[in-house]
Amino acid sequence: MTTIAHYINNAAVAGTSGREQPVFNPATGTSEKTVALASTSEVDAVVAAAKAAWPKWSKTPALRRARILDKFKNILWERGDQLAEVISAEHGKTHDDALGEVTRGLEVVEFAVGAPHLLKGDFSENVGSGVDSHNIRQSLGVCAGITPFNFPCMVPMWMFPVALATGNTFILKPSERDPSASLLIAEWLTEAGLPEGVFNVVQGDKEAVDALLHNPDVKAISFVGSTPIAKYIYETGIANGKRVQALGGAKNHMVIMPDADLDMAASALMGAAYGSAGERCMAISVAVPVTDQVADALIAKLVPQIEALKVGPAADRTSEMGPLVTEQHMNKVKGYITSGEEQGAKVVIDGRGFQQDKQGYENGYYVGGTLLDNVTEDMTCYKEEIFGPVLSVVRKNSYQEAVDLIHGHEYANGTAIFTRDGDVARNFSQDIEVGMVGVNVPIPVPMAFHSFGGWKASIFGDHHMHGMEGVRFYTRIKTTTTRWPSGMRSDPEFVMPTLG
Numbered sequence: 001m002t003t004i005a006h007y008i009n010n011a012a013v014a015g016t017s018g019r020e021q022p023v024f025n026p027a028t029g030t031s032e033k034t035v036a037l038a039s040t041s042e043v044d045a046v047v048a049a050a051k052a053a054w055p056k057w058s059k060t061p062a063l064r065r066a067r068i069l070d071k072f073k074n075i076l077w078e079r080g081d082q083l084a085e086v087i088s089a090e091h092g093k094t095h096d097d098a099l100g101e102v103t104r105g106l107e108v109v110e111f112a113v114g115a116p117h118l119l120k121g122d123f124s125e126n127v128g129s130g131v132d133s134h135n136i137r138q139s140l141g142v143c144a145g146i147t148p149f150n151f152p153c154m155v156p157m158w159m160f161p162v163a164l165a166t167g168n169t170f171i172l173k174p175s176e177r178d179p180s181a182s183l184l185i186a187e188w189l190t191e192a193g194l195p196e197g198v199f200n201v202v203q204g205d206k207e208a209v210d211a212l213l214h215n216p217d218v219k220a221i222s223f224v225g226s227t228p229i230a231k232y233i234y235e236t237g238i239a240n241g242k243r244v245q246a247l248g249g250a251k252n253h254m255v256i257m258p259d260a261d262l263d264m265a266a267s268a269l270m271g272a273a274y275g276s277a278g279e280r281c282m283a284i285s286v287a288v289p290v291t292d293q294v295a296d297a298l299i300a301k302l303v304p305q306i307e308a309l310k311v312g313p314a315a316d317r318t319s320e321m322g323p324l325v326t327e328q329h330m331n332k333v334k335g336y337i338t339s340g341e342e343q344g345a346k347v348v349i350d351g352r353g354f355q356q357d358k359q360g361y362e363n364g365y366y367v368g369g370t371l372l373d374n375v376t377e378d379m380t381c382y383k384e385e386i387f388g389p390v391l392s393v394v395r396k397n398s399y400q401e402a403v404d405l406i407h408g409h410e411y412a413n414g415t416a417i418f419t420r421d422g423d424v425a426r427n428f429s430q431d432i433e434v435g436m437v438g439v440n441v442p443i444p445v446p447m448a449f450h451s452f453g454g455w456k457a458s459i460f461g462d463h464h465m466h467g468m469e470g471v472r473f474y475t476r477i478k479t480t481t482t483r484w485p486s487g488m489r490s491d492p493e494f495v496m497p498t499l500g
């Protein structure tokens, strides 16, 4: 048994709390590692290290900070495979999928390397007679990121590259279910030349999170995870005077209009519903074919493809979908399928009985691709986020019914429409109350130089992540108004200054 450690001041540090929990390999169902769970005092020590590093780091020229991130980016390009293997071993996703998340994370590093440009201020001359004014954006101090299990590399990289580039120091509290990727990232940042204390990792559970939420030296918290915890983080964080962005859960609908290219829509649904075993916040979990005719034709195209899905471990590079992250999560997903069946949905393809027959992987946490038809709004499997390889079909008879369905759901992370009609597509993207919209694109994850985030119960706080929203979140604006002595008046002024 090895114990996965914290990472402070550019070195791995063993936990001292006496608390730890096992980390599983979901492909085999075995555990050979544990992860340390930090106590409040251990978290406070990490915050102190990050606080001590901030004054120097914040005053380091942005170009120099960017050059360190640029070296880190090159390491990611060269050794992405190694990181992908670490991700797959604890998350279970296929190697190519893990490599995909490394690349999407790397793209945020590429964006952050533009820090000198991103931090350029504004200047106005003669805002009054002989008076100039300029804005700059300055870092906040110690920022923390609390991240979910489903993207152990990409989601932290939505946060820390921008936080570091803009002059903050950072503490990452990764998911305790797949914590190893964070240590490799920390080692590579050290190798790239990041000074001590600028990027730190604290492993842990609720106790560590609460310690971050209550430590007054943590100035901002970025969170990604489930909605109940996102709401808790937001409310507790702001009550403690912090800046908070907290992204939550999702239930993403894809509307398939009668004029859509059905082959294209079916193939898009396969990747969007079953890729990463449905453990993506941007997975499409609800297909909304408009008219029964479209529904029947779509299902006829999906069934053979779902039956042919290659479900297996990442070690088999031909696998298209891996296991779920834990046994508990596997059972929860199966429970949703059962509840759907009990509440009247038709189980067209049932993944509950899937048995992995590859030697050594028989006890992994696999659920086969599942298709539920005739799902309705009142069913638990519709209302709640399943986060597994389960696609629900909710049949609707018109565009407006489809839109109303989406608007009736509490989550509003992503959505998509498949159609050949530009007018319908334009109306949809303009009117739909969802944060990220795809037109004939099933998973519309914004690129690094745009920003990622949903609406409604999929987000708490004002700022989306990365892109300019990230720069704004991790900086505060300062406006300086300047007058030089030649313009100074000898007497004090008691009336409100005006343009003059």
Ligand code: NAD
Binding pocket: 146, 147, 148, 149, 150, 151, 155, 173, 174, 175, 176, 204, 205, 206, 209, 210, 224, 225, 226, 227, 229, 230, 247, 248, 249, 250, 280, 281, 385, 387, 413, 453, 454, 458
């Ligand atoms: P989770 O909410 O269980 O955990 C997320 C983080 O919160 C982890 O670091 C965990 O240690 C911590 N945490 C868990 N319980 C806590 C508690 N009671 N108090 C304080 N901290 C706690 O989420 P997860 O299961 O790891 O990830 C899956 C969820 O994340 C899904 O709901 C998914 O939709 C969501 N997600 C959302 C986005 C997005 O951008 N909106 C992206 C990825 C994942």
